[in-house]
Every structure is written in C-alpha cells, then in structure tokens.
Amino acid sequence: MVPRRSQLFVPGNNEHMIRKAALELNPDSVIIDLEDAVPVNAKEDARRLIRELLPQLDWGNKELCVRVNAPDTPWFYGDVDTVMRIDNVRCIVVPKAEFSLDFIYRATGREIEPIIETARGLLNLEDIVRSEGVTAVSYGVADFALSVGGSLQAYESNQVIKTMVVAAARAYGVDPIDRVYFDIKDLDGFRRDCVEAKSLGFVGKQVIHPSQIPIANEVFSPSKEEVEWARRVVEAYERAVKEGRGAINLDGKLVDYVHYRLARRILEIAKQLGL
Numbered sequence: 279m280v281p282r283r284s285q286l287f288v289p290g291n292n293e294h295m296i297r298k299a300a301l302e303l304n305p306d307s308v309i310i311d312l313e314d315a316v317p318v319n320a321k322e323d324a325r326r327l328i329r330e331l332l333p334q335l336d337w338g339n340k341e342l343c344v345r346v347n348a349p350d351t352p353w354f355y356g357d358v359d360t361v362m363r364i365d366n367v368r369c370i371v372v373p374k375a376e377f378s379l380d381f382i383y384r385a386t387g388r389e390i391e392p393i394i395e396t397a398r399g400l401l402n403l404e405d406i407v408r409s410e411g412v413t414a415v416s417y418g419v420a421d422f423a424l425s426v427g428g429s430l431q432a433y434e435s436n437q438v439i440k441t442m443v444v445a446a447a448r449a450y451g452v453d454p455i456d457r458v459y460f461d462i463k464d465l466d467g468f469r470r471d472c473v474e475a476k477s478l479g480f481v482g483k484q485v486i487h488p489s490q491i492p493i494a495n496e497v498f499s500p501s502k503e504e505v506e507w508a509r510r511v512v513e514a515y516e517r518a519v520k521e522g523r524g525a526i527n528l529d530g531k532l533v534d535y536v537h538y539r540l541a542r543r544i545l546e547i548a549k550q551l552g553l
Contacts, residue, residue: 280341280368281306281550282414282453282482283498284491287345289315290324293331298488300335305491306482307341312357313348313373321353325360332364343391345371362386369413374421375399375406383411391455394443395421407446414453416484417443420460437478444479456480462487472497500548508541508548515541 286305288295290312299308310332316324332342344367346357361367368389372379375392376399383390390411394400395418407415417440423433433439440456447454456475459468468490472483476498483494500508511528515538518526525534 281547282341282455284482284494285309285343285416285455285484286488286491287311287315287458287484287486290328290344291316291320293327296328296331297335300337300340303488303491304495305340305485306495307343307369308337309343309345309371309484310367311345312353312360313345321347321356325356329360329363333366337366341369342367343369343371345373345393348372348374349376350374358382358386361388373418377402378405379409379412383409387411389413391415393418394439396425397422398425400439400442403442403446404449407452408450412450412452414455415443415447416455417457419457440475440478440480448479453481454479456483458484458486459490460486462489465489465493469493469497499551500544500553504544505548505553508544511537511541512545 284305285307286299286303287309288299288311290296290310296310299305310328312321312324312328328344344357344361344364346361347353349372358370361370362385369391370382370386370388371391371393372382373393374395376396379390379392388411390409391414392406392409392412393416394403394406399406400422406412419433420430422439423430444454456471459471461467472494475483482498483490485491485494511533514526514528515533515535518524525532527533
C-alpha cells in the first residue's frame with residue numbers, strides 16, 4: 279500500500295520543476311500534469327519531454343503518476359500511449375471522469391486515479407470508483423462548480439460532495455484524496471482544510487505548491503497521541519476478547535469492535551510510514 283498523504287501536481291512541460299519534484303521535494307506522490315498545466319500548443323512537447331526525462335530520474339519511494347487529458351479530448355489517446363512507454367509511471371490520473379474506466383486499465387495495466395469534476399461524474403461516482411485498476415479517487419471543485427453553474431466558494435465548502443467521495447472510496451477499498459487548495463499563501467487555511475479532510479476520512483491532499491507538502495504529510499500522519507491511543511485500545515481489546523468480553527471501559531470511555539478496527543488502521547498506517 280502506497281501512502282498518499284500528499285500528491286504534488288507538476289507541469290509536464292517544465293523540466294526544472296519535474297527535476298525538483300524528483301530530487302528535492304518529499305511528496306508521497308508526484309502527478310506530472312499533461313492537462314490544465316500545459317497549453318494546447320505545448321502538448322506534444324510535454325509528451326516528448328516526459329518520455330525522455332521521467333525514466334532518467336531517481337524517484338525514490340515516490341509514486342509517479344501522470345494526469346492525462348480527459349477521455350473526450352483529442353489528446354487523451356496520445357497521452358495514454360505516452361504513459362505506456364514510460365515504465366516507472368505507476369498511476370494514470372484521469373480528469374473529468376464520467377464513466378467506467380475499465381478500458382484504460384485493461385489497455386495499460388497501470389493503476390487509475392479518477393478525478394470527479396462534472397455533474398455526470400458525480401452521478402456515476404460508484405461506477406467510476408469500482409472500475410478495474412482504480413486505487414484512489416479525488417475531485418476537482420473548480421471544474422465541478424463550472425459544470426453545474428455554481429460558484430467556486432460554495433463548492434469549496436460543500437461537505438456533501440466530500441462525504442460522497444469518501445463513502446464511495448471506502449466502499450470499494452480505494453484511497454479518497456482531498457481536493458486542491460488554491461490559495462498557496464494561506465498556509466493556515468490549508469492546514470485547517472487538511473484537518474477537516476482527515477476528520478471526514480480522506481487519507482491525503484492534492485497539492486500545488488512545495489510549501490503545502492510538509493503540512494499535508496504531517497496532518498495525514500498519525501500523531502504520537504493517536505498511535506499511543508491505538509496501541510492501548512488494541513492491547514486492551516484483545517485482552518478483553520480472550521476473557522470473553524466484546525466491549526470494555528478504557529479511561530472511562532466505551533471501547534468496542536469499531537474502536538478496535540479504527541485503532542488497528544492507525545497502527546497499520548503508522549507502521550507503513552515508519553512511525
């Protein structure tokens with residue numbers, strides 16, 4: 279299981295930023311962007327650049343992804359063909375996903391991360407998430423607001439969509455990743471957004487600036503207090519089960535099987551991150 283506390287978008291036509299993401303920064307995932315970050319007249323140059331550059335760089339433990347252009351655009355199939363030629367790209371990020379993505383996985387064998395960004399995509403969320411090869415899902419608030427004719431501000435704070443994305447992801451065992459936070463100067467606001475996302479069940483955050491990476495990594499990592507609580511819950515509950523009890527009192531609070539499972543999840547994440 280790959281941690282996805284932070285997923286950094288990097289323009290696919292910017293060699294300097296790609297090298298920096300690989301060699302200097304510490305996001306869990308790097309998403310090389312061939313979509314919104316690359317002008318129409320630079321699409322082919324970006325493909326050529328990443329075909330040559332990505333295999334040369336040492337990505338360490340980072341998950342390397344490429345965001346292709348949307349399936350209904352003239353660039354989609356060329357982008358997918360480019361990704362298939364780059365062996366170290368692990369995941370294809372699909373923007374404006376609106377229907378089953380089985381065909382991409384069957385053609386490429388790469389993991390898939392759809393982004394829900396349209397009204398139709400939201401209505402077909404379950405079908406999209408349960409597509410073959412999908413291991414994570416996110417959503418794009420700006421494009422979604424445009425799709426439904428609403429305001430960006432209204433959908434930035436819309437917990438209904440967040441809850442729907444988390445619920446669909448958890449139902450099918452994939453990672454829910456929270457949306458981009460656009461104000462790169464407001465790091466306090468970004469932290470609050472991360473904390474809220476974690477409380478709703480998201481495992482990480484898509485980021486657009488290096489300054490956001492350490493905050494996302496910190497917030498979406500279990501704290502020392504959380505790990506200690508989880509250890510105590512697991513030890514106490516497993517001891518109680520051996521004694522024939524299914525619920526216990528720990529520090530004056532009820533602990534049952536649900537709390538035990540939550541605690542086990544925290545310890546699994548902590549182990550994965552080496553905490």
